[in-house]
Amino acid sequence: MKKLLYFLRPYKNxxxxxxxxxxxxxxxxxxIPTLTADIVNNGIVTGDLDHVWKTGGFMLLTAVVTAVFSVLGTYTSTYISTGMGCDIRGALFRRAQEFSINDFNRFGAxxxxxxxxxxxxxxxxxxSIIVEMLLPAPFMTIAGLILAFSKNRLLAFTILGFMIAIIVFVVMMGKKVIPIxxxxxxxLDKINRxxxxxxxxxxxxxAFNRTGYEKMRTDxxxxxxxxxxxxxxxxxxxxxxxVMxxxxxxxxxxxxxxxxxxARGGMEIGDIMAIIEYAMLTLMYLxxxxxxxxxxxxxxxxxxxxxxVLENRPEPAASIVQISEGEADAAVEFRNVTFRYAGAEEVVLQDINFTVEKGKTTAVIGSTGSGKSTIACLLMRFYDIENGNILIDGKDVREYPQEGLRDKIGYVPQKAFLFSGTIADNLRHGKKDATEKEMYxxxxxxxxxxxxxxxxKGLESPVSQAGSNFSGGQKQRLSIARALIRKPEIFIFDDSFSALDFKTDARLRKALKQDVSESAVIIVAQRISTILDADQIIVLDEGKIVGKGTHKELLENCPVYQQIARSQMSEEELA
Ligand SMILES: Nc1ncnc2c1ncn2[C@@H]1O[C@H](COP(=O)(O)OP(=O)(O)OP(=O)(O)O)[C@@H](O)[C@H]1O
Structure with a gap:
């Protein structure tokens, strides 16, 4: 709690x-109770109406002034609490933006x-509770008790006794309620999830008629x-x-x-009224x-x-990274890379070595779960590797500042994701000052x-939350356009053509060739037809590279590739 006091600093005054x-x-x-006692003792009991009017008027004035100050106090405390809430939310959002993917997985959306x-x-x-209830409490109880003592010691001790009883009782109850x-x-987290x-x-x-089951689960x-x-x-x-x-x-x-x-003449009647009010005030505030x-x-x-969340360490700062021996002139190089996900026993990628040249296309293919998408994630440093180096332009990705690294890359994720807004807004995620010509x-x-x-509305057409008003293929193509507009040094297409029909897939790849001719391109794919003409194909099997070469070379010497090819192509196509 103390750490959040920092957020009160701007509101010090x-x-x-x-x-x-x-x-x-x-x-x-x-x-007010003192004035009540005065009216009763010196006005009502003595029949001095003038005193009643005068003190009554003053009492009214006191009540109005107190009410005005109370409104102003509540307004100020609300102003501070809403401002502080807004600042904390902003800080949480900014910190979450710096999270690594592991952090997101750990906290959960x-x-x-x-x-x-x-x-x-x-x-x-x-x-609000602390300033409106806790802050005045000690002052109100102590001042109330002193005033009560000034009127009658025995009754003041009575109030003190009840105060102790209330404290003991509430503390006992508190012990039960806090764990709840x-x-x-x-x-609440569970409900949200x-x-x-x-x-x-x-x-x-x-689709699976599980409405009843889901209702039961949420209920x-x-x-x-x-x-x-x-x-x-x-x-x-x-x-x-x-307590009442x-x-x-x-x-x-x-x-x-x-x-x-x-009755014995030891006390005035107005004082009883004042003490009752003091008692109510002190006990209530207590x-x-x-x-x-x-x-x-x-x-x-x-x-x-x-x-x-706020203290969660952002992605690891750039550290001195030992780069193993070797030439480093390729746009991208994976050198002896080994990786496992946090908490996992098995490595997902083992001793991965390959280079991607500028202006060339490297495809990564393999069975499901073989580690293809993981390669894409590692290149963007969503996770840090266990061993080896991932180099971009000869420099380890851990030595790049986050933004500098990701500015170099145009990424099309496996699961196309669009943001609510317009089509143009989504394209501007790729390049914030993109012109209409560039977008088209x-x-x-x-x-x-x-x-x-x-x-x-053309480019200004609305996109619903997560792009739900577009088909899978449309979302994929818009994600591709978003990456293209960036004109990065490296493109990563993570299974980005899977929702396209074969004709569109072929047309798109043909058009792409011109747009990406200056960049290093990595295509993760399941379909062999998508990567037939890649300059280099990496075949992954259970996290290891089992083949490297062109389509033709792999057909001749890589059994895993042959197996994939046979499952997707006819004998004539293979010949
Ligand atoms: N966040 C994660 N935490 C733990 N394990 C993961 C995580 N993401 C992926 N894996 C595991 O890593 C392995 C490789 O996953 P990856 O997504 O790279 O495979 P892939 O080859 O791209 O598969 P697909 O073709 O089905 O997309 C899988 O066994 C998967 O279970």
Whole structure:
């Protein structure tokens, strides 16, 4: 929680102003019972109507001024808490942008969303509760007690006794409720994850008639959350009425003890009224102050979850990297690369060696799960390798600054992803100042120009969330156009032609040849027809290179390639 105090720094002056406003509000609130006692003792009891009017008017003025300061105080605290919430969310988003893919996997999308939304809201609520309930509590209770002591010591001791009883009771209840709040936050993550999955996977759920099962699964998660929340509320349901009973008993004792003192002439009647009000104020604020300690642990958990993200070390800084012996003049070189995913026992890639020349196309083929996409990810340094070097222009990727490295690469992912906005917005992800001419050129090469020109709004046509209003092939071609517009030094097409029909695939590759003639191109593919004319084909099998050469060479000397080729091509095509 302390670490989040940093976010209050810009609001230092407003914070001081708020404390000042709060102080005046507390003074005003405490002054009113003294005026009540004065009206009763010196106005009503003595029949001095003038005094009643004068003191009553002053009391009204005090109440109005207190109310105005209270409104101003609440406004200032809300201003600070919303501003702070906005700043924390911004910081979380910026930090998440620096995450490595491993970090994303570790935190999980659902948890990152909960942390940026609900957890920040909890911090904002905690801030408001602390300033509005906890800060005035010590002042209000101490000042209230002193004023009560100034009127009657015995009754003041009575109030003190009830104060201790309330503290003991609330602390006991708090011990029960805090662990429940702990689990509520974890369950919220679970709700987020389940709902997210059932929305994203809605087509699969319907296609497989799993709506009933999904409903049961989400219902179970909701019920778990509700049951836990009810458990916490049950404790509050007992706690609040019991404290009210304690407060009422306190009033009763004051009236009883004070009444007998008035009867004996040891006390004035107005003072009883003042003491009752002091008692209510002190006990109420004390209750609120203690209750805050129940909410603070929940905020503490949220604060820890937020700082965990904020303090997560960004991708490893460039380190001195030992480059093993060898020439380094290729655009891309994998040199003795071995890699395993975090926490995995088996290596995914083992001793991988190949180069990609500028102006040449290198294809990577292999059975599913053989490590093809992993090669693409490693080149962009989504993960760090265990052994070896990945060199771009002779320099290890770990020595490049993140942006500098990724500026060199135009990546088309296996799963085409579009952002909500317009087609042009999506193309501008590739190049932020792309002109209309550049955009049309890119979509033409990507073979999607006809489709776009037929749309009423052309490049300005809307794209729904994740590109859900486009077909798989259209999304793939738009992703290709987005990479092309960048004109990078290296292209990575990760199985990017799989959703295209053979004719479009062939046309696209022909058009591509001219656009990418200056770059080093890596094509990850499943279909042999896509890579027939590649300058070099790398054949992967269970994370190892088992063949390297042209289509013709591999057909002659690589059994794994022959097997793949036979499964996809006719004997005539192979001959
Ligand atoms: N994030 C990850 N964490 C752990 N293991 C992973 C991760 N991503 C992939 N793997 C594992 O690494 C291996 C290689 O995966 P990769 O995606 O590179 O295969 P691929 O050859 O591209 O497969 P496909 O052709 O089916 O796309 C697989 O066995 C996969 O289970």
């Amino acid at each position: 407003k914070l001081l102003l708020m404390i000042g406003l709060l102080f005046i509000q507390v003074m005003g609130t405490l002054y 659902a948890s990152l969303i909960t942390r940026s939304t609900n957890d920040v809201t909890q911090i904002q609520v905690a801030f 709040f702990d689990s509520l936050q974890v369950l 389940t709902v997210r999955e059932s929305i994203i996977g809605v087509r699969v759920i319907r 179970k998660t909701f019920q778990e959350y509700a049951a836990t929340a009810i458990k916490a509320n049950k404790i509050f349901a007992v706690m609040i009425p019991f 009973v304690l407060m009422n008993v306190c009033t009763l004792v004051i009236i009883w003890v004070g009444g007998s003192q008035v 209750l609120m102050g203690v209750a805050v300690f129940i909410f603070i642990p929940r905020a503490q958990i949220c604060a820890n979850r937020i700082t965990e 050129h890119a979509v033409k090469t990507a073979q999607i120009d006809d489709f776009i020109t037929n749309l009423e």
